[in-house]
Amino acid sequence: MNDTPTTPDQVTLSDFRAALKEFIQVVGKDWVYTSPEHLRPYQKIMLANDATRFSPSAVISPASVTEVQGILAICNRYSIPVWPTSTGRNFGYGSSLPATRGQTILDLKRMNRIIEVDAELGTALVEPGVTYQQLQDYLKEHKLPLWLDFPGPGPIVGPLGNTLERGGGNTPYGDHFAHACGMEVVLANGKILKTGMGSIPNTTSWQVFKYGYGPYLDGIFTQSNFGVVTKMGLWLMPEPAGYRTIMVQFDEKHLSEAVNIMRNLQLQRVVTNVGVMVSDVMAISTFMKRQDIYTGTGAVPRALIREKASAFGIADWNMTFTLYGTDAQIKPNLDIVNAAFKPIEARINPDFHDGSQVNELSLNSFGILNWIGGGGLAWFAPVAPAKGQDAVKQASMARRILGQYGFDYLAAPTLNGRDLHHLIAIVHNHNDLQQKAQAAACFEQLVTEFSAEGYGLYRVGIDFMDKLADIYGETNREVNRAIKQALDPNGILAPGKSGIRL
Ligand code: ADP
Numbered sequence: 001m002n003d004t005p006t007t008p009d010q011v012t013l014s015d016f017r018a019a020l021k022e023f024i025q026v027v028g029k030d031w032v033y034t035s036p037e038h039l040r041p042y043q044k045i046m047l048a049n050d051a052t053r054f055s056p057s058a059v060i061s062p063a064s065v066t067e068v069q070g071i072l073a074i075c076n077r078y079s080i081p082v083w084p085t086s087t088g089r090n091f092g093y094g095s096s097l098p099a100t101r102g103q104t105i106l107d108l109k110r111m112n113r114i115i116e117v118d119a120e121l122g123t124a125l126v127e128p129g130v131t132y133q134q135l136q137d138y139l140k141e142h143k144l145p146l147w148l149d150f151p152g153p154g155p156i157v158g159p160l161g162n163t164l165e166r167g168g169g170n171t172p173y174g175d176h177f178a179h180a181c182g183m184e185v186v187l188a189n190g191k192i193l194k195t196g197m198g199s200i201p202n203t204t205s206w207q208v209f210k211y212g213y214g215p216y217l218d219g220i221f222t223q224s225n226f227g228v229v230t231k232m233g234l235w236l237m238p239e240p241a242g243y244r245t246i247m248v249q250f251d252e253k254h255l256s257e258a259v260n261i262m263r264n265l266q267l268q269r270v271v272t273n274v275g276v277m278v279s280d281v282m283a284i285s286t287f288m289k290r291q292d293i294y295t296g297t298g299a300v301p302r303a304l305i306r307e308k309a310s311a312f313g314i315a316d317w318n319m320t321f322t323l324y325g326t327d328a329q330i331k332p333n334l335d336i337v338n339a340a341f342k343p344i345e346a347r348i349n350p351d352f353h354d355g356s357q358v359n360e361l362s363l364n365s366f367g368i369l370n371w372i373g374g375g376g377l378a379w380f381a382p383v384a385p386a387k388g389q390d391a392v393k394q395a396s397m398a399r400r401i402l403g404q405y406g407f408d409y410l411a412a413p414t415l416n417g418r419d420l421h422h423l424i425a426i427v428h429n430h431n432d433l434q435q436k437a438q439a440a441a442c443f444e445q446l447v448t449e450f451s452a453e454g455y456g457l458y459r460v461g462i463d464f465m466d467k468l469a470d471i472y473g474e475t476n477r478e479v480n481r482a483i484k485q486a487l488d489p490n491g492i493l494a495p496g497k498s499g500i501r502l
Contacts, residue, residue: 007057008079022074023060026067042059046095047094054098055102056097057080059104059105061108062111072190076189082105083103083494083497084128086109086160086164087158087161092377092378092461093462098462109128109129111127112127114126114138117139122236123233130158131158132158133154133156136155145238146239147240149171153365153366154361164229170357177218177219179234180210180232181206183233184232185227188487188493196216198212224480225496226483228493244334246348246349248346248347249347255392256391256392261341261344265337271337276357276414277412278319279409281300283314287367288308300408334350369427372428377428378461379461380426380443382422398411405441407428411423426443489502
């Protein structure tokens with residue numbers, strides 16, 4: 001054990017050591033870590049910030065709900081802050097690290113049982129450590145014709161953590177929280193809450209009807225610090241009879257019309273999954289290194305990007321979506337899609353392949369990290385109404401601000417009916433201190449300018465949680481604080497998460 005752990009501010013070293021001894025009694029000595037060697041994997045950060053600002057004091061890895069309850073009781077007694085993680089790979093938002101220094105990470109990845117899959121209803125009940133790969137292997141092994149929807153890092157992350165962050169994927173089940181049904185939550189006082197239908201004795205319907213009776217509570221356990229979620233119900237998509245992934249490529253001058261066309265196709269349910277719009281430089285970054293194209297300063301000049309992009313058949317914008325169903329269902333919808341995009345002279349490839357839209361897990365999304373090298377990534381994720389004028393305005397603001405700091409517009413906005421999540425990767429060299437500082441300043445300016453125009457972020461990294469909470473305003477903060485005081489009066493759970501603390 002390390003002699004001088006990073007203790008939480010308000011906890012004395014002797015209390016901390018006493019708490020560690022008690023944690024060991026609960027989970028066993030092999031599952032309480034404090035040595036630098038054991039903490040190192042948890043210290044990694046991709047954000048443009050210094051990982052030591054968020055250093056954990058220890059990591060505890062329980063194997064059961066009873067052990068979680070035991071840990072929280074000790075935390076309450078010694079005022080030890082704990083930061084729960086599930087698979088702990090919240091890349092580009094903070095990975096496993098807590099929002100403030102000295103918290104103990106509650107690493108739940110040992111709790112990784114797939115408790116139940118109902119093949120008829122297409123539902124599952126899983127623990128925090130279950131990964132998408134594990135769930136997919138299970139479905140294949142049991143020959144269950146159900147699909148998964150997963151975020152970029154796919155196989156190595158899990159549905160519970162990603163859903164709590166309100167992450168998304170690219171199939172019709174892409175809104176993960178919308179496809180979650182029922183949670184088991186260990187509250188700070190050790191009591192176990194089952195949401196929705198879960199509290200009915202001998203419940204039969206926990207994973208089929210979300211709302212139960214009374215206030216619908218599940219939302220308050222997402223992007224928050226009001227409980228430790230130990231089980232979650234998921235809805236899984238029945239494998240479709242068939243599918244066709246379409247790539248629609250268009251010029252910058254048609255961005256506005258393309259967004260309006262796609263939104264209408266989605267609102268009419270002709271297209272039932274997201275439209276993933278990939279900027280040319282984002283597309284190039286997945287398979288080329290920046291230095292092979294350009295070694296000058298500033299963002300890679302547009303003309304150079306266009307030259308490279310054209311050589312690979314990449315347009316200014318490259319949007320993909322999928323039509324699912326039988327041939328008889330797909331054919332008329334494809335006709336509607338073709339007719340809809342005709343006025344903007346888009347290039348349409350009706351036989352494109354995108355694994356993320358058809359249940360194929362892969363690590364391909366990590367390709368963008370090679371664009372610059374050095375492992376820095378911060379996601380800037382503003383939301384816009386799905387209207388052409390907003391897409392054009394946001395794209396132009398983002399290009400200008402990124403360019404001011406020498407970054408390229410690595411954007412993959414996803415269009416989902418009424419909203420557009422304008423995902424932008426600020427990829428930088430984490431080992432280049434000057435570039436890291438530029439990335440941090442760029443992020444700050446993006447947040448400031450976008451919010452001044454009425455555009456908010458849907459999620460943010462640990463280094464920006466307080467600032468984003470401020471932008472959402474004092475009344476939101478007061479309500480969250482009131483819930484925090486009621487549910488976690490000693491403030492032991494993840495202080496600072498989403499800017500929430502006592
Ligand atoms: P992933 O590996 O799927 O990206 P993480 O496990 O890193 O997701 O979780 C992302 C964030 O969600 C964590 O940093 C934490 O704030 C919150 N979180 C994760 N798991 C839990 C949980 N079981 N209970 C409460 N909050 C959690």
